[in-house]
Every structure is written in structure tokens, then in C-alpha cells.
Amino acid sequence: MEPSQEFKIVTLGEGRVGKTSLTLKAARGQFHEDERSTVNANFLQKDITFQGNQIRLHLWDTAGQERFRALAPNYYRGAKGAIVVYDITDKSSFDRVVSWVKELSMQADKDICIVIAGNKCDREKERQISKAEAMEYARKVGVLHFDTSAKTGMGVEEIFSELGRLVYEVQMKKNPGTGERGYKSRKGKKIIIKKEEEVQKKKDCC
Amino acid sequence: MGAQCSIDRKEKTRRRYFKIIRKQKELYLKKHQLAINTYNFKNWLKHMIRELKSLQEKFPEALWPQELVYLCKSWKRADLKWRSNVIWYNYLHSYKSNIPLPDKTVTNFKLPLPSTFQVDSLLDFIKTHLSHTEDHFISAMIFKFTDSFDKQDFPKYDIKPIIDEINDFVQLALQTLLNYYGGIVRDLIKKKDGDISDLILTYTISNKIHETALNTYLEMYKCEESKYQQNIEKFQYLKCKDFGIKELFQLDLHLENAYGASIDKLRDIEKVNSPIEKLNVITKAAVEICNCIDFIWKENDETTQDDLIIDSDQILSIFMYVVLKAKIKNLRGHVKMIYDFGRKEMQNGSMGYYVITLEACIQQIEMLENQEGFFE
Numbered sequence: 001m002e003p004s005q006e007f008k009i010v011t012l013g014e015g016r017v018g019k020t021s022l023t024l025k026a027a028r029g030q031f032h033e034d035e036r037s038t039v040n041a042n043f044l045q046k047d048i049t050f051q052g053n054q055i056r057l058h059l060w061d062t063a064g065q066e067r068f069r070a071l072a073p074n075y076y077r078g079a080k081g082a083i084v085v086y087d088i089t090d091k092s093s094f095d096r097v098v099s100w101v102k103e104l105s106m107q108a109d110k111d112i113c114i115v116i117a118g119n120k121c122d123r124e125k126e127r128q129i130s131k132a133e134a135m136e137y138a139r140k141v142g143v144l145h146f147d148t149s150a151k152t153g154m155g156v157e158e159i160f161s162e163l164g165r166l167v168y169e170v171q172m173k174k175n176p177g178t179g180e181r182g183y184k185s186r187k188g189k190k191i192i193i194k195k196e197e198e199v200q201k202k203k204d205c206c
Numbered sequence: 207m208g209a210q211c212s213i214d215r216k217e218k219t220r221r222r223y224f225k226i227i228r229k230q231k232e233l234y235l236k237k238h239q240l241a242i243n244t245y246n247f248k249n250w251l252k253h254m255i256r257e258l259k260s261l262q263e264k265f266p267e268a269l270w271p272q273e274l275v276y277l278c279k280s281w282k283r284a285d286l287k288w289r290s291n292v293i294w295y296n297y298l299h300s301y302k303s304n305i306p307l308p309d310k311t312v313t314n315f316k317l318p319l320p321s322t323f324q325v326d327s328l329l330d331f332i333k334t335h336l337s338h339t340e341d342h343f344i345s346a347m348i349f350k351f352t353d354s355f356d357k358q359d360f361p362k363y364d365i366k367p368i369i370d371e372i373n374d375f376v377q378l379a380l381q382t383l384l385n386y387y388g389g390i391v392r393d394l395i396k397k398k399d400g401d402i403s404d405l406i407l408t409y410t411i412s413n414k415i416h417e418t419a420l421n422t423y424l425e426m427y428k429c430e431e432s433k434y435q436q437n438i439e440k441f442q443y444l445k446c447k448d449f450g451i452k453e454l455f456q457l458d459l460h461l462e463n464a465y466g467a468s469i470d471k472l473r474d475i476e477k478v479n480s481p482i483e484k485l486n487v488i489t490k491a492a493v494e495i496c497n498c499i500d501f502i503w504k505e506n507d508e509t510t511q512d513d514l515i516i517d518s519d520q521i522l523s524i525f526m527y528v529v530l531k532a533k534i535k536n537l538r539g540h541v542k543m544i545y546d547f548g549r550k551e552m553q554n555g556s557m558g559y560y561v562i563t564l565e566a567c568i569q570q571i572e573m574l575e576n577q578e579g580f581f582e
Contacts, residue, residue, distance in 0.1 A: 008554040020517040036511050037504055038496040042518040043559040058554055063518040065450070071522070071566040078554060 003047060003056035007167045010076045012100050013085035014093040015064035018119040021150035022085060023059045026160045048164040055164050057081070076108050081167040083159065085117045088147075089126040094118075094134065101141055111174060113166040114143045117159055122149040234297045238390070250343075250385035251278045257378055265371055270354035277350050285343055288335055289387055295331045296390050328394050329401055332387075336409050344383055345409075351375050352412040365422045369546050372410060379406045400549050407547065408480040416479040419547075423539035431536060434572050438533055441574055449523040454513055460502050465528050468494035472532045475540050481548030484540055485557040492560045495524055522563055522570075529567040541565050 011019040020041045027044035042061040047054060062075045076082060084100045086093040097116060104114055116138050118129065131147070138145035144162060148155035255278050262271040335342050339349040360368055380403060384392055395402055411419075424431060446456035446464060457464035472491040475484050496516070503509045516524070529537065544561055545553070552558060 006554070015519060020515065024515070036509075036514065038499040038514045038516060039511075040492060040496055040521060041515050042521050042563075043556045058556075060559055061518040063522050065519045067450070068519065068522055068566075068570075071569065074562045074566050074569075077562075 003054040005053065005168060005171070006056040006058060007080040007164070007171070008058045008060060008078055009081040009083065009163065009167070010060045010062055010079045011083045011085055012062055012072065012076070012104075013064055014087075014090075014096045015066075017064065017085045017087040017090070017093045018150050019064060019083075019085045020061050022083070022117060022119060022148060022156060023061050025150045025153060025156045027059060046160055046164075048161050050161075050165050050168055053168070055168055057160065057164055057167075072103075073107055076104065076112075079108060079112060080171060081113045081115075081163045082108065083115055083117050083163060085119050085148075086129070087120050088118045088129055088134075089120055089123050091128040094129045098137070101143065105141075111170050113163060113170055114141075115159060115163050115166075116143055116145045117148045117155070118145065119148045119150060121147045121154055122151045231297065234300065238293075238296070250382060251281060253385050254278050254347075254378075254382055257381065261374060261378065264374070267358070268354075268371055269358055270351045270371075270375070273350050273354040274347060277346060281343060281346075283341055283343070285341070285386070288342055291335075292328070292331065292387050292390050296328060299328065328390070329398060329405065332383075332391070332394075332402070333405060336405070344379060344386060347379065347382065348406070348409050352410065352415065356412065356414040360418060360422065362422065362425050365419065365426065365542070365546060368415075368419055368422065372407075372415070372547060376403060376406050376410060379410070400551055403549060404480070404482040408482060411479040411547070413479065416543075419543055420536055420539040423542050424536050427538055430572060431538060434538070434568060435535070437571050437574050438530060441530060441571075442533075444527070444530065446524075446527055449527050450519070451523045451527065452520060454503065454509065455499060455516070455520060455524060457498060457502060465495060465498050465524065465531070467498055468492075468528050469532045472528055473534060475537070476534060481544045482552070484544050485548065485552060485561065488560045488564055489557050491528065492521070492525075492563075495521070495528070522566060525560075525563050526567045526570055529564065530571060537564070538568050541568065 011023055013019050023044050024039075024041050027046045044059045044061075046057045046059060048057065049055070060075055060079065062072055082100075082104055084097050084104075086097045088094075101114060101116075104112060116134070118131070118134050135145050144166075146155045146159040146162070148159055150156065255275060258271045258275050258278070261268075262275075265271060336345045336348065339345045355371070380395075383402070383406070384395065391402075446458045447453075453459075463469075468491045471487060471494050474490075475487045478484055478487060499514065499516075503514060534540070541561060541564055553561065
């Protein structure tokens with residue numbers, strides 16, 4: 001089934017928080033493939049179904065190392081959704097979440113939907129950020145927070161499905177007629193492909 | 207007597223066969239009648255002239271709108287064969303067997319098209335039409351446009367006039383295509399709206415237009431390009447390790463020409479004109495990166511699947527290495543062409559990802575000197 005809507009989603013966060021593993025888990029459902037070969041994990045797709053609509057999420061993984069920090073705007077330009085990831089066992093990665101959310105609110109598309117992922121929940125004993133603190137921050141900035149584990153798969157489906165739903169609703173509200181397909185004319189107007197006009201005589205064509 | 211019986215049987219089978227075909231054609235025509243006749247086939251020239259008048263007002267300095275008006279007025283061919291070819295192609299395609307056969311059989315049909323062809327889709331089929339500049343109107347129109355466009359002068363430091371004229375021409379060609387072929391193509395556009403626009407753009411951007419656009423970008427970003435070229439030369443000695451590429455992907459430890467296939471592929475960007483072709487080159491260069499790593503590590507039992515996952519930090523670092531070694535002149539111009547002339551929808555997919563990565567590499571290479579600690 002062909003998707004009716006496609007949206008660009010970016011994952012952001014400090015290096016080693018598990019962004020790539022999270023998108024890989026979401027898009028493939030597993031870490032290991034049957035055949036061993038090099039995998040380019042920076043662009044993946046995930047299809048979700050919402051209210052009978054097939055929605056395709058284009059998942060853009062971004063570089064997390066500090067030296068590439070300035071390049072992030074290139075990647076989140078035009079994104080309709082963002083997952084800001086931190087590692088629950090690393091306090092400093094949560095501090096970076098705050099600056100990512102701030103930056104996205106100021107510089108990304110105005111209607112971008114943001115969710116936060118507290119990753120590596122399979123290592124609960126090493127937790128440095130309390131769940132209450134993370135939830136309180138998310139509530140304050142008006143975004144959703146999910147506990148995830150790319151290793152066990154916990155919360156992975158939920159975070160992508162929920163983000164897909166949010167993006168879909170925002171975009172449908174913004175462009176109610178997006179389902180209609182047409183062509184942009186020279187003046188920027190859409191050439192709507194008309195319904196069948198009067199039938200010509202068959203001899204006209206062949 | 208026996209021979210006569212055999213001839214009669216053959217004749218009967220032949221008649222029965224043609225009866226079935228006739229019936230199928232009737233069914234097809236009945237089913238697609240509305241689509242076939244949606245547009246007023248005879249009026250596409252009038253439609254064109256009307257559109258061209260408004261383009262003449264929009265681009266008073268441009269030569270091509272007037273040239274296209276002349277073309278319309280002098281076009282005396284009926285062009286019926288192209289349209290009926292499309293209809294019959296669609297008919298044959300819709301009755302193609304879905305049953306997988308062990309030995310694929312090929313059926314030859316004689317269409318009014320003079321040459322034989324092998325195509326997978328209606329889009330490919332239309333592509334075969336676009337090289338007939340003599341008697342296919344849209345093909346002639348593209349030829350006339352590029353010919354006139356080449357004679358025009360454009361400002362040295364501003365790409366916008368070139369973008370505007372080309373985009374408007376592509377939209378005009380698409381509208382004409384709808385009127386020219388009718389509803390069958392309309393159905394194709396409904397399903398694959400971007401592909402057909404890419405096809406027209408590919409035919410529209412001639413070598414001369416490509417060169418003009420690249421020269422304009424070069425003038426616009428003279429300082430940046432100069433810095434980029436300087437750094438390319440200055441940092442040629444850098445190794446994979448210097449870019450922060452992890453040891454497993456430091457192919458220069460094993461090969462003299464590390465990532466050579468990817469570097470060669472990326473250089474092909476200079477050989478193609480249209481945004482979609484350039485995008486394809488970049489995507490293939492990214493695929494070659496994986497192939498190069500596979501070449502060294504795939505059969506090695508010490509590596510796991512997890513080791514062979516390239517994350518975004520790694521792909522950016524490897525791409526930087528590839529871009530630096532490829533030493534492509536005016537790479538920024540090629541990337542700008544993709545942004546300015548290509549469809550925006552393409553930029554959100556995998557192709558878009560690698561273009562942005564390439565753009566990011568150009569920025570990084572330009573700033574290499576200023577980034578203390580980048581190579582640590």
C-alpha cells in the first residue's frame with residue numbers, strides 16, 4: 001500500500017546517546033540482519049498507520065559529535081517532527097536536550113512536533129536523571145516524553161507512532177486538502193487535474 | 207485433404223484469436239474512454255499560444271516565448287501517432303500477464319512508432335518520444351527552448367532569472383503534455399507527479415544551460431570557492447584517521463586508493479546536467495561507501511553486523527574524506543543546482559539526506575583551518 005502522507009523526522013542528541021540504534025530498531029525491528037553487510041543507518045523509513053491512513057516517516061539521523069554541531073540546522077530544515085534523545089545514564093546528555101529543544105523552537109519549522117526520548121532504559125540502575133525531573137521538563141516545554149530502550153525495544157514503537165500521529169494531525173490541520181494532487185502552474189497556482197470532461201468522439205484519438 | 211484440414215484449423219484459431227483481441231480492445235476502450243478523451247486533443251496548440259502570450263509579458267527580454275509561438279503557428283502535423291501509441295502501450299500493459307513464467311515469452315506488436323523499443327513503464331515510453339524533435343511537438347518545443355535560451359544573456363551574479371525562466375518553461379511543458387496526450391498521461395501524472403517533471407527538466411537543461419548556471423554560481427560564490435579549492439589542495443595529505451573515521455572504516459590502512467569507487471562516482475556529478483541525475487550520482491557515491499567497506503570486511507569473521515553500521519557522524523566524516531579526495535571544481539554550484547532547479551519533495555527523501563551531507567562537507571572543508579581541534 002502506497003503511503004498517503006510522507007514526513008521528514010530528525011533525531012537529535014549528543015553523541016553516543018543511542019540515536020542511530022533507536023531509529024534502526026524502529027525501522028527494522030532488530031539490530032542484526034540475516035546477511036552481514038555494511039548498513040548506512042543515517043536515513044531510514046518507517047511506515048505507520050493512523051486512522052486508516054498509511055503514513056511514511058523519513059527518519060534522518062544527525063551527527064551528535066560537538067565538531068558537527070553547527071551543521072544540525074542543515075538537517076532539521078524542513079523537518080515536521082523531531083526526536084530529541086538523551087541517555088538516562090548520562091546527566092550531561094539531558095542538559096543538551098534543553099538546548100536542542102530551545103534551538104528547534106527558535107530555528108526549525110514553526111509547526112515542528114517535538115518529542116523527547118530518555119534512552120537506555122534497560123540500564124535503570126545507572127539512571128542519573130530521575131523520571132520525574134525529565135517529565136516535569138517535558139511538561140513545562142509542552143512536549144511528550146518517552147522512556148525508550150533501543151536494546152529491548154521498550155517504548156520504540158510508541159514514540160514513533162505517537163510522533164507520526166502528532167505530525168499528521170498538525171499537518172492536516174494546516175493543509176486540510178493535502179490529499180488532493182495537482183500541478184503547480186507558472187504562477188504558482190495549482191493546476192488541479194480536472195474531472196473527465198465531455199467525451200470526444202472516439203475517432204479523434206486513433 | 208489432411209493438409210486442407212490443418213489450414214482450416216489454423217484459420218479458425220487465427221479468427222478466434224483476433225476476435226478475443228478485438229473484444230479486449232473494445233473492453234479497454236470502454237473502460238478508459240473518459241480518460242482517453244478528457245482533453246481536447248486538437249486544441250493543444252491554441253492552449254500553448256495562449257500560455258505563451260502571458261509568458262511573453264512576464265519575460266519581455268526572453269527570446270524563447272516568441273520562438274515557441276512561431277513553432278506553434280508553423281506546426282502542421284497532427285501528432286496523432288504519438289497519442290495513439292500511448293493508448294496502445296497502456297492497453298498492452300494493462301493486459302500483461304501477471305503469472306510468472308519460467309521462460310519469459312516476448313510478444314512483438316507493431317505500433318505506429320517507426321522504431322522498436324523496450325520499456326518498463328509508460329514514463330519510459332514517453333521518454334522514447336522525446337528524442338523525436340522532427341515530428342513530436344513537445345520534443346520540438348524543448349529543442350526550440352534550449353536553442354533560444356542559449357542565445358540569451360543573463361546577469362553574471364544572479365541565478366534567479368535563469369531559475370524563473372526554466373521553471374516556467376517546465377511547467378508550460380507539463381501543461382502541454384497533459385493536453386497533448388490526454389487522460390492516459392493525466393492518470394500517470396496523478397500517480398507519479400514528480401517523475402514526469404524530472405523527465406522534462408532532464409531534457410531541458412542542455413550543456414549550455416548547465417554551463418551558464420554553474421558559471422553564475424561561481425561568480426556568486428567566488429570567495430567561498432577560492433577558499434574551498436585552497437583547502438582541498440592544502441589538506442590532500444589527510445588520512446581517514448584525521449577525519450575521526452573509526453578504525454574499521456579507515457580503509458587507507460588496507461588500500462592505496464581508499465573509497466576509490468565512491469570518489470570516482472562522485473566525480474560523475476560533473477558529467478550530468480539535471481538535478482535528478484546529480485542526485486542519483488550522490489546517492490550512488492553513498493552506496494559505494496558501503497561497497498568499499500564490504501569489500502574489506504564483509505568476509506572477515508571478526509566483524510559483527512553492529513560493527514558494520516555507519517552512523518551519521520561516521521558518514522559525515524567518510525563523505526568529507528571522499529569530497530576532499532575527489533577534488534571537484536565548483537561542487538557548491540552542482541549542489542546549488544539541485545536545490546534551485548530540483549523538486550522540493552526530493553529533498554526530504556534519502557537523496558536529500560546525502561545532498562545535505564555533501565553541502566555540510568563543503569562547509570566543513572571551507573572552514574578546516576579555523577577549526578582547532580577538529581582532527582583530534
